Amino acid sequence: MTRKQRRLTIIGGSIAVLAVAAALVLNALRDSIVFFSTPTMVAEKHIQAGKRFRLGGLVQPGSLVRGDNLVVSFQVADGGATLPVSYKGILPDLFREGQGVVAEGALDAAGVFKADTVLAKHDENYMPKDVADALKKQGHWKDDYGAKPDASRAAQGAAPAGQGALR
Amino acid sequence: MIAEAGHYALVLALALALIQSTLPILGARWRDAALMNVARSAALAQLLFVGASFAALVTLHVTSDFSVVNVFENSHSLKPLIYKITGVWGNHEGSMLLWVSILALFGGLVALFGNNLPLSLRAHVLAVQAWVASAFYLFILITSNPFLRIANPPIEGRDLNPVLQDIGLAVHPPMLYLGYVGFSISFSFAVAALIEGRIDAAWARWVRPWTLMAWIFLTLGIAMGSYWAYYELGWGGWWFWDPVENASLMPWLAGTALLHSLVVMEKRNALKVWTILLSILAFSLSLLGTFLVRSGVLTSVHAFATDPTRGVFILLILCIFIGGSLSLYAWRASALKQGGLFAPISREGALVLNNLLLTTACATVFIGTLYPLALEVITGDKISVGAPFFNLTFGPLFLPLMIAVPFGPLLAWKRGDLLGAAQRLMAAGIAALVMVAVVWAWTSGGGAFAPLAIGLAVFVIAGALSDLVERTGLFRMPLGITWRRARGLPRSTWGTVFAHAGVGVALIGIVCETTWNSEYIGSMKSGDVIPIAGYQMKLDSVTQHQGPNFREMVAQFSVLVHGEPLGTMTPSKRNFSTRAATTTEAALMTRGASQLYISLGEVTNDGTVAVRIYHKPLVLLIWFGPVLMAFGGMLSLSDRRLRVGAPKPAKSLRGLQAAE
Numbered sequence: 028m029t030r031k032q033r034r035l036t037i038i039g040g041s042i043a044v045l046a047v048a049a050a051l052v053l054n055a056l057r058d059s060i061v062f063f064s065t066p067t068m069v070a071e072k073h074i075q076a077g078k079r080f081r082l083g084g085l086v087q088p089g090s091l092v093r094g095d096n097l098v099v100s101f102q103v104a105d106g107g108a109t110l111p112v113s114y115k116g117i118l119p120d121l122f123r124e125g126q127g128v129v130a131e132g133a134l135d136a137a138g139v140f141k142a143d144t145v146l147a148k149h150d151e152n153y154m155p156k157d158v159a160d161a162l163k164k165q166g167h168w169k170d171d172y173g174a175k176p177d178a179s180r181a182a183q184g185a186a187p188a189g190q191g192a193l194r
Numbered sequence: 195m196i197a198e199a200g201h202y203a204l205v206l207a208l209a210l211a212l213i214q215s216t217l218p219i220l221g222a223r224w225r226d227a228a229l230m231n232v233a234r235s236a237a238l239a240q241l242l243f244v245g246a247s248f249a250a251l252v253t254l255h256v257t258s259d260f261s262v263v264n265v266f267e268n269s270h271s272l273k274p275l276i277y278k279i280t281g282v283w284g285n286h287e288g289s290m291l292l293w294v295s296i297l298a299l300f301g302g303l304v305a306l307f308g309n310n311l312p313l314s315l316r317a318h319v320l321a322v323q324a325w326v327a328s329a330f331y332l333f334i335l336i337t338s339n340p341f342l343r344i345a346n347p348p349i350e351g352r353d354l355n356p357v358l359q360d361i362g363l364a365v366h367p368p369m370l371y372l373g374y375v376g377f378s379i380s381f382s383f384a385v386a387a388l389i390e391g392r393i394d395a396a397w398a399r400w401v402r403p404w405t406l407m408a409w410i411f412l413t414l415g416i417a418m419g420s421y422w423a424y425y426e427l428g429w430g431g432w433w434f435w436d437p438v439e440n441a442s443l444m445p446w447l448a449g450t451a452l453l454h455s456l457v458v459m460e461k462r463n464a465l466k467v468w469t470i471l472l473s474i475l476a477f478s479l480s481l482l483g484t485f486l487v488r489s490g491v492l493t494s495v496h497a498f499a500t501d502p503t504r505g506v507f508i509l510l511i512l513c514i515f516i517g518g519s520l521s522l523y524a525w526r527a528s529a530l531k532q533g534g535l536f537a538p539i540s541r542e543g544a545l546v547l548n549n550l551l552l553t554t555a556c557a558t559v560f561i562g563t564l565y566p567l568a569l570e571v572i573t574g575d576k577i578s579v580g581a582p583f584f585n586l587t588f589g590p591l592f593l594p595l596m597i598a599v600p601f602g603p604l605l606a607w608k609r610g611d612l613l614g615a616a617q618r619l620m621a622a623g624i625a626a627l628v629m630v631a632v633v634w635a636w637t638s639g640g641g642a643f644a645p646l647a648i649g650l651a652v653f654v655i656a657g658a659l660s661d662l663v664e665r666t667g668l669f670r671m672p673l674g675i676t677w678r679r680a681r682g683l684p685r686s687t688w689g690t691v692f693a694h695a696g697v698g699v700a701l702i703g704i705v706c707e708t709t710w711n712s713e714y715i716g717s718m719k720s721g722d723v724i725p726i727a728g729y730q731m732k733l734d735s736v737t738q739h740q741g742p743n744f745r746e747m748v749a750q751f752s753v754l755v756h757g758e759p760l761g762t763m764t765p766s767k768r769n770f771s772t773r774a775a776t777t778t779e780a781a782l783m784t785r786g787a788s789q790l791y792i793s794l795g796e797v798t799n800d801g802t803v804a805v806r807i808y809h810k811p812l813v814l815l816i817w818f819g820p821v822l823m824a825f826g827g828m829l830s831l832s833d834r835r836l837r838v839g840a841p842k843p844a845k846s847l848r849g850l851q852a853a854e
Contacts, residue, residue, distance in 0.1 A: 036538045041550055044591075048554045051587045052561055059582035060566075062575065081578055097717060097795070097804055116715055117795030117804050120428075120767075120776040131578075 061131060067107035069134070076134045082110065082142070088125045103128060103140070114142040197262050200250025201341040204291075207243040207298070208331035210236050214301075214324035218317035222390075230313050233320035234305040240327065241302035248282075248295045251340055255282050261347035264288060264340040270353035270772055272743040280364040281354040286488065286504075287340035289367060293484070294330045296368070296375045300404075301327065304379060311400060318386030319379075326378055329511045337504045353743060353772040362422035369415030370442060374480040376408020377449060381477030384470045385519055388526040398460035398469065403831055405456060405473075409449045410827040416442050417820035428778035428793040430713070430808045432816060435584045440563040441483030447556035448476040451549045458545050462607060464536065467527045468549070474523060478516040479556075485512050486563070540610040544602035551595040558587040596650050596701065599694055600657020603687075604664065618664055622656035637710075644709040647701065654698030658691045689830030693823045700819025703787070706812040713809075717802040727809035729790060730754040734762070736803060744768040746779070749794055749803055753783060765792040765805075787814040 063081045064074065074080060087109055090102035100113040101124075112130055122128065122145065130142035214236035221229025251264070255278050260266045268285045269278055283289040301323045308316045334340070383401045387393040419442070424432040433439060452472040458465045485508045536542040562579045569575055600622060604615040630649035637645070663669065665687065666679040712727040723732045734750040748766040752759055765781035780793040788811045795804025 030535060033535065033537060037543075037546060040538070040547070044550050044554055048558055048587070048591060051590055052558055055562075055583045055586035056565070056579075059586060060577045060579050062577050081576075093798070097715065117806060120778055 063129075065105040065107075066103055066110040067105050069110055069140075070108045074134060076136050076138075079131065079133045081129055081131045082112065082140055083127070083129045084110075086122070086124050086126060086128050091124055100139075103130070110140055111138075112140040112142050114145055116145075118145055196250050196253050197259070197341040197343060200247045200254070201339065203243045203247040203250065204331065204335060204341075207240050207247065207294075208328060208335065210240040210243060211324045211328040211331055214240060215321050215328055218321045219389075222314040222317045225314075227313060230317035233317045233324075234308075237298075237301040237305035237320050237323070240324070241298040244291075244295050244298040248291055251288060251291060252279060252282050254341075255279065255288075258351065260349070260351050261343050262340075263342045263344050266344060266348055266351045268354045269351040270743055271350060273354065273359070274742055276361070276364060277354060277359045281358070283367050284354050284358040284363060287334070287338045289371075290330070290334050290338055290488070291340055292368065293371055293375060294327060294334065296371050297323070297327050297330065297378060300375060300379050304382075304404075315383075315386055315390065315400075318389055319382045322382035322385045323378060326382075326515065329514070333504075333507050333511065337507050350772075353770060356744065356768065356770040356773060356775050356777045357426060360422065360426055362418060362426065366415060366418045366422055369411050369418060371415075373408050373410075373412025373415050373449075374442075374445060374483060376404060376411060377445060377473075377477040377480050379404040379408070380452065380473040381519070384473035385522060387470060387530075388519075388522050391526055391529045393466050393470065393530050395460050395463045398456045399835070401473070402453070402456045402460060405449065405452055405476075406827055406831045409446070409453055410824045410831070412442070412446050412449060413820050413824045413827065416446060417817045417824075421817050424813075425780050425782060425791075426777075428780050428806070430711075430780075430791050430793070430806065430810065432707070432813075435562070435579075435581045437563050438483075438487050440559050441479075441486045444556050444559055444563075445476050445479040445483060447552050447559070448472060448479050451552040451556070452476050454545045454548050454552075458542050462536065462542055464542060465546070465549075466530050470527065470530070471523060472549070472553075474516075474519045475553075478512075478519070479560075481512050481515060485509060536607070537609045539605065539612050541602065541605045541607045543610065544598060544605050547598055548595065548602065551591055551598075555588055555591040555595075558591065559584065562587065593650075596654055596697070599654050599697065600660070603658075603661045603690055603694075619653075619657055619660055622653055622660045625656040626650065626653035641709075644705050647705040651698040651701035651705065654701065655695045658694040658698070662687075662691050684833055684835065686830040686833040686835070689826040689828075689833070691826065692829060693826030696819045696822030696824075696826060698819070699815050699822055700817075703812050703815025703817075703819060707810050707816060710811045711808060714807045715805070717798070717804050719802050724805075724807060726790075726807055727811075728755065729760070729809065730757075731763075731790075731792070731807055733803070733805075736797070736801070739766075741768065743772065744770045747794070747797060749792075749805075751781070751792055753790060763790065763792050765794050767794045767797075784814065787812045787818070789813050 061079050061081050063083060064072070065084050066082070069082070082103055084103040084105040087102035087104045090100075090109075092100050094100070096115070097117060098113070098115045099118060100111060102109045103112055104110075112132075114130070114132075129146045130140065131144040131146075132140055132142035135141050214233055217236075218230050218233035221227070221232065254262050254265050255269055256275065258265065258269055258271045258278070260269075264285065264287050268281050268288070273281070281288075283292040301320060304316070304319060304323070308319070311319070380401050383397065383404075387397055416439075419439070420432045423434070424430065452469065455465050455469045455472055459469045485505075488504060488508055562583050566577050566579055569577060600619055601612070601615050604618055605611070626649040629652040630645045633645040633648050634640075634642070662680075662683075665683055666676045668676045671679075714724050714726050714731075716724075718724065718733045720733055720735055723730050725731075730753070732752045732754065734752055736747060736749045739746050739748055746766045746768040748764050751763045751765070753761050753763060761783060763781035763783050766779045768777045768779060769775075770777070778793050780791055783790040788809065791806075791808040791810060793806045795806065797803050
């Protein structure tokens with residue numbers, strides 16, 4: 028093999044691997060990404076039943092109903108609309124009525140959001156970023172979601188930052 | 195007083211870093227040895243001052259001085275001493291201080307042990323190191339000063355986030371940072387080489403121990419973080435493809451590639467330009483990881499919204515260092531001389547393939563992590579990219595890598611014999627096929643994927659061992675000769691064997707855990723028995739306890755096998771009143787490499803408890819694999835050719851091994 032042929036072999040191999048990787052990435056991006064919506068967006072967009080998405084909002088106070096065998100249902104609200112959610116399993120430690128939640132799943136034929144994953148905030152100050160953005164956009168953002176009145180500078184950075192240090 | 199002293203020490207460290215980043219460069223330009231030597235003393239003094247600053251913060255936390263904001267927000271007088279200390283880096287400001295302290299530590303180590311480096315190279319390396327340090331000192335002093343005081347000191351602190359009050363968190367961040375920041379050394383060496391426009395095999399030999407050290411810590415740090423998530427977060431998962439996890443995985447992938455390309459450069463003086471690029475990339479990805487975690491730009495279970503000015507500041511640092519080093523690379527790389535030639539089928543070729551697959555896999559992780567961010571900025575759509583994406587991209591790229599791993603060490607440099615290597619791997623291949631058949635028969639016609647994946651893992655392990663058998667002549671020669679040969683093998687060869695086998699071991703754990711995990715999620719009353727994977731789990735009682743800074747509800751389970759009691763497990767739920775937070779303490783019972791896992795959900799008024807019970811077969815191998823890899827790395831680090839440091843002609847030992 029000449030120097031040129033060797034170099035071509037290596038370059039050709041690299042291009043082949045990169046092409047395969049690009050194909051894998053494009054394929055995976057088509058099939059396995061999940062969009063984020065709020066109840067208002069769900070009401071406006073008419074998302075089909077069975078299409079997976081992430082739902083974010085506040086748990087409507089007083090809406091949490093625990094059934095038998097860990098079945099729970101609650102309503103997620105964003106000020107504009109509410110959407111009923113049903114879930115079977117153990118809710119996260121920090122799941123609370125009136126506070127932020129992100130659930131992943133799909134709508135069923137009756138328009139109930141069947142969640143298979145529920146993520147709650149990790150901290151008393153934490154608001155899922157998507158939820159906070161969506162609420163701000165609709166003008167329902169209250170300052171006390173983000174900051175505690177006492178230590179003014181404290182609340183902004185501290186507790187969430189502590190979380191950031193997790194990894 | 196202590197807070198002010200700590201703050202002052204940090205400012206002095208910045209001043210020293212500024213001196214260290216300029217004078218040695220001028221010294222190198224003017225060939226002034228005295229100026230170049232400033233780098234050494236400045237680096238040591240900088241380490242001293244930042245160490246003092248860090249010690250001050252630890253003292254403040256230990257003495258619970260709530261007049262300091264950072265202590266007030268993250269500590270509590272009733273918190274156990276160990277968590278008072280680890281709480282120092284359980285928050286943004288403190289962990290950034292730890293970051294720069296480790297950076298200064300590495301700078302100090304280069305200054306201390308870099309006596310065999312050419313004077314100008316050492317001056318350049320330490321100067322580049324100081325650029326990075328200066329940027330981060332400024333970041334801390336301007337946006338995240340941990341020594342700020344409160345005007346009216348409160349009596350009690352707000353306590354550390356309970357999830358972080360755990361021994362795993364005591365060790366995980368320092369480990370991870372030692373890894374992240376350790377790559378700053380190879381980065382500094384790369385930039386120094388580009389500035390000097392000169393690079394040779396000796397460069398690779400100087401950089402390799404530092405890279406190896408960083409890689410060992412990063413490997414252990416990632417494994418420890420994964421184990422922490424597994425037992426502390428209470429849902430039994432050990433890897434979530436969370437952006438913050440990806441942020442630590444990307445430098446690891448680039449660092450692993452770098453370790454391998456350094457071998458080629460050291461032995462064959464080839465792949466120089468590529469190695470320099472990888473050195474820059476590994477540290478850039480570490481910086482990116484810091485940015486992702488610290489700025490809160492990504493939606494994640496771990497990354498939280500923080501002060502936006504911090505994000506902008508780190509983004510600026512990121513742009514300057516990554517952009518600057520890549521521009522320097524584009525400008526100077528062509529000046530570096532190209533190295534030796536090799537055939538595609540050769541040790542070099544195998545290592546190039548390793549690099550290609552590792553960096554491509556790293557690129558897919560990069561895309562999966564940053565694509566949602568880019569899309570949101572461009573179109574405003576919010577998406578999340580989860581495990582399915584990474585399973586579909588990262589998995590298929592790792593498959594050929596796994597197949598290739600055993601071949602690499604068996605191929606000769608320059609021109610290898612693939613057929614010969616395949617013949618020598620015959621035994622490993624047979625072992626793998628037997629394993630596939632056994633697992634398939636044992637699981638009686640489940641999916642084909644798991645048996646094949648386990649077969650692949652066995653191939654990797656057996657392949658690593660065949661390399662050893664080949665080199666020592668085991669089964670072919672008398673035991674005495676084998677023994678002498680085994681002792682004569684360089685430690686780096688043993689390191690390769692352990693590290694490669696570790697990959698296979700981890701793969702077995704991953705496949706077993708994901709395929710044959712049994713779980714029960716439901717509610718239980720006292721006296722209920724749940725059968726799971728051949729065990730009976732009986733809930734005996736639920737009781738309340740008072741801990742130092744929390745109240746906990748403890749459930750006691752008896753574990754039985756065929757009616758015989760095996761022991762008890764006591765998962766609990768802790769309630770931290772200061773933070774109004776609850777944590778779940780899972781209970782684990784280890785049986786061989788498998789584990790039983792119980793975590794509690796909510797308790798209803800009629801006394802039923804929601805529980806998650808898992809049986810996770812061979813789950814411990816997932817973390818035992820990385821420990822083996824790190825052990826292999828340590829063996830390799832202790833190799834005499836690295837301790838000797840300056841490149842010297844090969845000693846007579848070399849004559850014994852065929853492929854080296």
